[in-house]
Amino acid sequence: MSELHTVNKSPFEKSSFDSCMGHVLEGSAVLLYEDGVYAAMQGTTAEAKVKSAQGVKIYVLGPDLKARGIDAARLIDGVDVVDYAGFVDLTIEHDKVVAWV
Amino acid sequence: MKFSIQINEGPYQHQASDSAYMFTKAALDKGHEIFRVFFYHDGVGNSTRLTTPPQDDRNIVNRWADLGKEHDLDLVVCVAAAQRRGIVDDGEAERNGKDATNIHPQFRISGLGQLIEAAVQSERLVVFGD
């Protein structure tokens, strides 16, 4: 069993991202979307948490990145960009979705 | 795969309904089944046909209704949440003595059991909220 965790809030506004990262297990994945995408940028105070997640794959939703003017070049290394079709695929690759709304 | 979608926020104020719509559309485009879309909390506001956004903006209600019509989606609005927030269909208007209705005909009002059933019957429940 593995989970797709989703975070849609800025890590600077709400605790959703921190809480998610505190509960995510190896082999699971985290998708950052809506204002959650800000956690995927280099040079923020959230970066260390993204990097320290052992065996956890971090994804970010491309359309939400673009809407917010974030160039993919500014993403933390190892973070993968997916589109909505990729979001759908992630929910299938994992056994369930845990939304940290 | 069989999905159900839960939407906790109303249109425009939050991106939740937009994200849920894009996800649902992508899932349908990939040939997946959407067992039910369940509107809860302020999410019930996605069902009022009286919504009138500016012409250059998306009409979130009509967009759901159109997708629902095209794919025969079960768009369910929670009755308890709807009553609190003034979302009314013919049945509710009659039961509660209201002088108007506002629900878009592509949606239906029903109980919370519909959410539980959706979670039981579907292989994935995807929640969109604030």
Add this chain to the structure above:
Amino acid sequence: MSEMIKNFLYLNRRAPYGTIYAWESLEVVLIGAAFDQKVSLAFVDDGVYQIVKGQDTSESGFKNFSPTYSALGDYDVNQLYVERESLEERGLTLDDLMPLTWEDEDEDWAEKDSIRVVSRAELAGMIKDQDVVFSF
């Protein structure tokens, strides 16, 4: 209604009253109890404030729904997991929470605690064991 029995987890991360999420998610739990699924509730982050004892809304103008948590045992909802770290971060202990209990039919209706305090790591493991996680 269905032969399928799934593990349902209600993930409660919001404080009561400031928003309606806690109250309306409790309504889902009550309705869901009729569906014979295996139900657990997790109280994490501000969700732990939902079951703090001594809630009194008499001067606030809204309904005090905290007594409803005490009724959960009667609906066979008796697996309530409270995250230790969330309590500690908020300066709370188990003594600050309502005593929530259920009566075990198999043991001559012995009264048992519904609340179990678990670590963040244990809760992460619990999430893994679920079929469906509800978030509100």
